[in-house]
Amino acid sequence: MRIVVLGQSAVGKTEMIYRHTAAIEGEFIHFEILDTAGQEEDSLQIEEKIKWGDSFAVVYSVTDRCSFDEVMRLCFLINHIHSASKKGAAEQPPIVIVGNKKDLQYDRMVSTDDGENLSKALKCPFYEISTRDSYEETAMVFNTLYYELMRQGSLSPGTFKKRNVSKLMEKIPKIYANSALNANGRSLSFNSFRDYIPE
Numbered sequence: 708m709r710i711v712v713l714g715q716s717a718v719g720k721t722e723m724i725y726r727h728t729a730a731i732e733g734e735f736i737h738f739e740i741l742d743t744a745g746q747e748e749d750s751l752q753i754e755e756k757i758k759w760g761d762s763f764a765v766v767y768s769v770t771d772r773c774s775f776d777e778v779m780r781l782c783f784l785i786n787h788i789h790s791a792s793k794k795g796a797a798e799q800p801p802i803v804i805v806g807n808k809k810d811l812q813y814d815r816m817v818s819t820d821d822g823e824n825l826s827k828a829l830k831c832p833f834y835e836i837s838t839r840d841s842y843e844e845t846a847m848v849f850n851t852l853y854y855e856l857m858r859q860g861s862l863s864p865g866t867f868k869k870r871n872v873s874k875l876m877e878k879i880p881k882i883y884a885n886s887a888l889n890a891n892g893r894s895l896s897f898n899s900f901r902d903y904i905p906e
């Protein structure tokens with residue numbers, strides 16, 4: 708299952724996991740997670756990434772009001788690109804809205820109510836998490852996307868089994884949250900998405 712993580716710069720996307728395997732109801736689900744680069748990317752790159760994904764985590768930081776204001780635009784972008792590329796899809800692709808950095812209580816600029824109200828308006832599940840403090844909360848986001856995709860009937864467990872790990876993800880090391888930081892203290896990521904994008 709392919710998940711694309713979107714959101715403004717510095718909200719904590721790079722703290723998320725790049726490969727993750729979970730046993731859900733007796734099935735081993737292999738998640739391929741694609742990070743995006745906040746503000747630096749051009750619209751073509753974002754479009755390619757959105758087309759690649761089955762489902763989406765749109766992340767903001769509870770300490771950054773601007774990143775919250777960006778969520779609605781990103782959700783509309785995902786829906787627009789998917790409805791144009793996957794004609795006939797009855798529903799919007801699974802999207803989870805994620806308010807990250809909830810550990811920074813004293814720096815909060817976005818309340819839990821704001822997040823919940825937005826998620827109701829956009830009809831998407833919503834979680835507040837801390838990627839810094841909890842691996843489980845991050846994994847919960849991915850599991851929810853899996854259940855949403857199954858609910859839509861877009862993919863059956865059998866389809867997942869047959870699907871090969873994409874060429875894109877073969878280039879990427881397995882990295883867990885808060886581990887494998889590079890010299891700048893940031894998790895490893897990849898830069899040249901277009902070189903690796905599968906057909």
Ligand SMILES: Nc1nc2c(ncn2[C@@H]2O[C@H](COP(=O)(O)OP(=O)(O)OP(=O)(O)O)[C@@H](O)[C@H]2O)c(=O)[nH]1
Nearest residue numbers: 715716717718719720721722744745808837838839
């Ligand atoms: N306190 C706290 N800090 C976090 C959390 N998640 C990420 N950070 C920090 O926030 C900063 C930005 O995180 P990144 O993962 O680089 O943000 P990004 O969204 O990938 O940013 P771009 O790559 O610019 O798009 C880093 O210093 C992280 O350590 C969290 O849950 N709590």
